[in-house]
Amino acid sequence: xxxxxxxxxxxxxxxxxxxxxxxxxxxxxxxxxxxxxxxxxxxxxxxxxxxxxxxxxxxxxxxxxxxxxxxxxxxxxxxxxxxxxxxxxxxxxxxxxxxxxxxxxxxxxxxxxxxxxxxxxxxxxxxxxxxxxxxxxxxxxxxxxxxxxxxxxxxxxxxxxxxxxxxxxxxxxxxxxxxxxxxxxxxxxxxxxxxxxxxxxxxxxxxxxxxxxxxxxxxxxxxxxxxxxxxxxxxxxxxxxxxxxxxxxxxxxxxxxxxxxxxxxxxxxxxxxxxxxxxxxxxxxxxxxxxxxxxxxxxxxxxxxxxxxxxxxxxxxxxxxxxxxxxxxxxxxxxxxxxxxxxxxxxxxxxxxxxxxxxxxxxxxxxxxxxxxxxxxxxxxxxxxxxxxxxxxxxxxxxxxxxxxxxxxxxx
Amino acid sequence: xxxxxxxxxxxxxxxxxxxxxxxxxxxxxxxxxxxxxxxxxxxxxxxxxxxxxxxxxxxxxxxxxxxxxxxxxxxxxxxxxxxxxxxxxxxxxxxxxxxxxxxxxxxxxxxxxxxxxxxxxxxxxxxxxxxxxxxxxxxxxxxxxxxxxxxxxxxxxxxxxxxxxxxxxxxxxxxxxxxxxxxxxxxxxxxxxxxxxxxxxxxxxxxxxxxxxxxxxxxxxxxxxxxxxxxxxxxxxxxxxxxxxxxxxxxxxxxxxxxxxxxxxxxxxxxxxxxxxxxxxxxxxxxxxxxxxxxxxxxxxxxxxxxxxxxxxxxxxxxxxxxxxxxxxxxxxxxxxxxxxxxxxxxxxxxxxxxxxxxxxxxxxxxxxxxxxxxxxxxxxxxxxxxxxxxxxxxxxxxxxxxxxxxxxxxx
Numbered sequence: 001x002x003x004x005x006x007x008x009x010x011x012x013x014x015x016x017x018x019x020x021x022x023x024x025x026x027x028x029x030x031x032x033x034x035x036x037x038x039x040x041x042x043x044x045x046x047x048x049x050x051x052x053x054x055x056x057x058x059x060x061x062x063x064x065x066x067x068x069x070x071x072x073x074x075x076x077x078x079x080x081x082x083x084x085x086x087x088x089x090x091x092x093x094x095x096x097x098x099x100x101x102x103x104x105x106x107x108x109x110x111x112x113x114x115x116x117x118x119x120x121x122x123x124x125x126x127x128x129x130x131x132x133x134x135x136x137x138x139x140x141x142x143x144x145x146x147x148x149x150x151x152x153x154x155x156x157x158x159x160x161x162x163x164x165x166x167x168x169x170x171x172x173x174x175x176x177x178x179x180x181x182x183x184x185x186x187x188x189x190x191x192x193x194x195x196x197x198x199x200x201x202x203x204x205x206x207x208x209x210x211x212x213x214x215x216x217x218x219x220x221x222x223x224x225x226x227x228x229x230x231x232x233x234x235x236x237x238x239x240x241x242x243x244x245x246x247x248x249x250x251x252x253x254x255x256x257x258x259x260x261x262x263x264x265x266x267x268x269x270x271x272x273x274x275x276x277x278x279x280x281x282x283x284x285x286x287x288x289x290x291x292x293x294x295x296x297x298x299x300x301x302x303x304x305x306x307x308x309x310x311x312x313x314x315x316x317x318x319x320x321x322x323x324x325x326x327x328x329x330x331x332x333x334x335x336x337x338x339x340x341x342x343x344x345x346x347x348x349x350x351x352x353x354x355x356x357x358x359x360x361x362x363x364x365x366x367x368x369x370x371x372x373x374x375x376x377x378x379x380x381x382x383x384x385x386x387x388x389x390x391x392x393x394x395x396x397x398x399x400x401x402x403x404x405x406x407x408x409x410x411x412x
Numbered sequence: 413x414x415x416x417x418x419x420x421x422x423x424x425x426x427x428x429x430x431x432x433x434x435x436x437x438x439x440x441x442x443x444x445x446x447x448x449x450x451x452x453x454x455x456x457x458x459x460x461x462x463x464x465x466x467x468x469x470x471x472x473x474x475x476x477x478x479x480x481x482x483x484x485x486x487x488x489x490x491x492x493x494x495x496x497x498x499x500x501x502x503x504x505x506x507x508x509x510x511x512x513x514x515x516x517x518x519x520x521x522x523x524x525x526x527x528x529x530x531x532x533x534x535x536x537x538x539x540x541x542x543x544x545x546x547x548x549x550x551x552x553x554x555x556x557x558x559x560x561x562x563x564x565x566x567x568x569x570x571x572x573x574x575x576x577x578x579x580x581x582x583x584x585x586x587x588x589x590x591x592x593x594x595x596x597x598x599x600x601x602x603x604x605x606x607x608x609x610x611x612x613x614x615x616x617x618x619x620x621x622x623x624x625x626x627x628x629x630x631x632x633x634x635x636x637x638x639x640x641x642x643x644x645x646x647x648x649x650x651x652x653x654x655x656x657x658x659x660x661x662x663x664x665x666x667x668x669x670x671x672x673x674x675x676x677x678x679x680x681x682x683x684x685x686x687x688x689x690x691x692x693x694x695x696x697x698x699x700x701x702x703x704x705x706x707x708x709x710x711x712x713x714x715x716x717x718x719x720x721x722x723x724x725x726x727x728x729x730x731x732x733x734x735x736x737x738x739x740x741x742x743x744x745x746x747x748x749x750x751x752x753x754x755x756x757x758x759x760x761x762x763x764x765x766x767x768x769x770x771x772x773x774x775x776x777x778x779x780x781x782x783x784x785x786x787x788x789x790x791x792x793x794x795x796x797x798x799x800x801x802x803x804x805x806x807x808x809x810x811x812x813x814x815x816x817x818x819x820x821x822x823x824x
Contacts, residue, residue: 016468050488056428057492058499065498068506069491072484076462079481080469086477087470094480098510099555143511 002167003125004034007041007135007157011174012231013077014044016084022231023084025172026130030090034167035125037160039135040081041153042073047136063108064144067137071096071145074134074153082132092130095120097137097145102156104138104146110287111138111146112214113155118163133160151212158215162222169224171211172231177238178203178210180254180401185389188402192253193236196243199253199344202378206342207258216240243346251354252345252399257392259385260311261338263292264321269303269330279305282320288313291340292371292382308371308382311336338370339388342380343395349376361398367391414579415537416446419453419547419569423586424643425489426456428496434643435496437584438542442502446579447537449572451547452493453565454485459548475520476556479549483508483557486546486565494544504542507532509549509557514568516550516558522699523550523558524626525567530575545572563624570627574634581636583623584643589650590615590622592666592813597801600814604665605648608655611665611756614790618754619670628652655758663766664757664811669804671797672723673750675704676733680742681715687740691717694732700725703752704783704794720783720794723748750782751800754792755807761788773810779803 006029008022022040030036042050050069054061061069078094085092101117124131135153138146148155154171161169178200181189195203197220204213210228219226219240229237247253269275276295283290292308309317314334321332341362348354358379362369367390371382383391396402418441420434434452442448453459462481466473473481490506497504513529536543547565550558560567566583573581590612593601607615609632616625622640631638631652641649659665681687688707695702704720721729726746733744753774760766770791774781779802783794795803808814 016465019469053428053488054492054495057431058495060499061495062498065491065494065506068494068508069488072487075484075487076465076481079477080466082477082480083466083470083473086474087472094477096480096557145508 001033001035003037003164004029004168004170005037005039005157005161005164005166006170007039007153007172008081008231009153009171009173010041010044010046012172013040013081016080018231019077019080019084020088022172023081023088025231026081026085027088027090030130037121037125037131037133037164037166038081039133039153039157039160040074040077041135043077046073046076067108067145067147070147071134071137074136078132078134085130085132090130091128092132093124094132094134096134097156098139098143100133102133102138102159103141104148106140106142106144106146107287108144108146110149111140113138113148113159116159116163121160121164151215154211154215155218158218158222158224158226161224161226162218166224169219169226171226171228173210173228174230174232175210176230176235177228178208178240178254181392181396182208182257185257186393186396186402189396190402192238194239194241195253196247196346197240198243198377199247199346200240202342202344202375203254203256206340206344206378206380207256208254211240248347248350250345251347251351252343252401253347254345255341255343255392255395255399255401257388258310258340258342259388261308261340261382261385262311262314263306263308263335263338263382264317265304265306265333265335266321266325266328266330267302267304267333269305269328271297271301271303275303275328276305279324282324283317286316286320288317292373292380294371308338308340337385338382339385339391340380340382341388341391341395342378343399344378346377348378355379357398358395361394362391365390365394367394413445413447415449415576416441416580416582417449417451417569417573417576417578418582419451419565419584420493420643421565421583421585422453422456422458424584425452425493428492430643431489431492431496432500434584435493435500437643438493438497439500439502442542449533449537449543449545449576449578450493451545451565451569451572452486452489453547455489458485458488479520479557479559482559483546483549486548490544490546497542497544502542503540504544505536506544506546508546509568510551510555512545514550514571515553516560518552518554518556518558519699520556520558522561523552525550525560525571528571528575533572533576563627566624566627567630570630570634570636570638573636573638574630578636581631581638583638583640585622585640586642586644587622588642588647589640590620590652590666593668593804593808594620597669598805598808598814601808602814604650606651606653607665608659608758609652610655610789611659611758612652614754614756614787615666615668618752618756618790618792619668620666623652660759660762662757663759663763664755664813665759666757667753667755667804667807667811667813669800670722670752670754671800673720673752673794673797674723674726675718675720675747675750675794676729677716677718677745677747678733678737678740678742679714679716679745681717681740683709683713683715687715688717691736694736695729698728698732700729704785704792706783720750720752749797750794751797751803752792752794753800753803753807754790755811756790758789760790767791769810770807773806774803777802777806779806
């Protein structure tokens, strides 16, 4: 019997009615012959509400206690979904992360999954039950509750898909799938039918919000296909799968905008070997992701290092930067009004002229490019935050992503 | 160093401000030289709100899942209280029932504590931390979350007091202590300074809501003094302690009213030996407490058995009663408009005329007594529900409980 792992995001379980709607999808999959494991997020805005409650109590809540608090959000949903499924006549059993032995490292609020004990889940599946697992959470080896960071429920989904050798993971959300760009910013954005893990990885890392980088990396590593689809209807969404030859015909599959980029610049650093390593080792210890690193040497033989981070990480970063500047005799500045627009596609590897098309599109809109970074399959430009949406639409149009092209919808 | 176990009930942690108020009391005890363990309930009406949420999803939620849901209420409070204590500069660490190895039986929603692993708590106390424990919850040996039933946080409080050999348990609540009667019903009710475990046991079992029978039984068994006091101020409340000789001078220490009593009557039962045992064994299997049992034999040699239960237990009881009536060929009736008024005092053991005083007081108010039950230290009368408050005031006055008597306030 094949195992199907389904995930319902916060908006798909926001009310008792939506929980019953999710229960019907779960039972339909069970009746179709799957052994079904369901991962759920906290209902609606619960996580944000719990964070707001914590902030009312403490400006800087200890992260261990914040995790203890936030994990209750998913625990509420697993219990309610189990009740809904039982009320519809199907046996179901709920588990917290700790109860299925989902062990993480001990980096509170951003923990990484180390292992999952699949035996308990398999035992319940064999007994004919639907198994419901709290997403976004685990426990340290010592038993403290951890959370996996924003989007952690997707990490839970894919990790379960991997350890259970699931046939597929279904990620139910409130959108129809992965789009060529954010439809709220780009009205003619279109749904993509199939996309490769690598393209999705790049899209995630440059700001397409549906799936987090970690979840996709995991899915790629363990060959778990993910179907991102809308919980409000039955139409297929976007399949995230291994790359196929045919995908290379399309230079750019999607584009994305990351708002709220902050650029940190450290000036007056002594130009010694190993200084850059010292800076980024210290930053990495805070689990902050940095991009767009530039190092320049001034006439006075001091170095300037700049890099970008997400605005949300600045609070974590500041103590480290303060320590580094004090140690190195450097000065730090923060520029906050930046955004990053990116184009992603596996076809870039073969095709030429992609960068030129992108820069030309931005130039025609008189948008100044402040920094460029590239990989094999993406190009990103840092622009002023106010120019972000215009830049995204320009790039989307330049690669013809809004047009219904013959064969694109069913190119695999 | 002495250990003090404090408990803050739902109203004492209902808002972030009240949580900070509780944190100040905790820190004051820590600074006074105690090692402090704190048990907390869910904030305000959270438990009731979670039950209402469950009912929106299912008319009969599975009890395992209801426990999974309800336990989140206390988990929220422990995290927030730990944050508040940390924000006030004192190290604190929170634990769910499962995290401190509070193991119960597997009777969901009414679980009993089997054991607590005090090692983890003692380790944190020795490290100078305040330890915060979620009340009302535990885990089965297999790891499922259980709850201890209404008032279960008090069971947690006293159980921790016992295993940690605490000097005392402080039960912070929104009332000043134990009263001679419910002040909402009896305006001249007075706070009792000290009361024996046995008196408190009787008062709890006949309806005085502050402390549950189980918690007091535990405290008596393990010689844990309990101080019931108001979290809103610093004045002493009521100490619940071992009985002393001086207590016997007072015939009646307090009285109580239990509203919402249902009398179940089974008619037409074949009068065979063992039938009553069969009835009450079946009822006991549902963990329902019964009182006021009466058995009579009719002229046709069939038996009638009647007993009273709390109204809240009727839903659990009905399937059993239906099965019994079907098996025995009997007919069941339910009378719901009943109440029980009770007088309690260790002095009853020595003094005479207590029953007469009570019955006389009710007779003068023309209140019909439908049933009487007694123990060494209590007398209870079943009356019509509408007569309950009048009956309580009459009994309270008959024993002079509202009068400030010399020596009563400081008789120990």
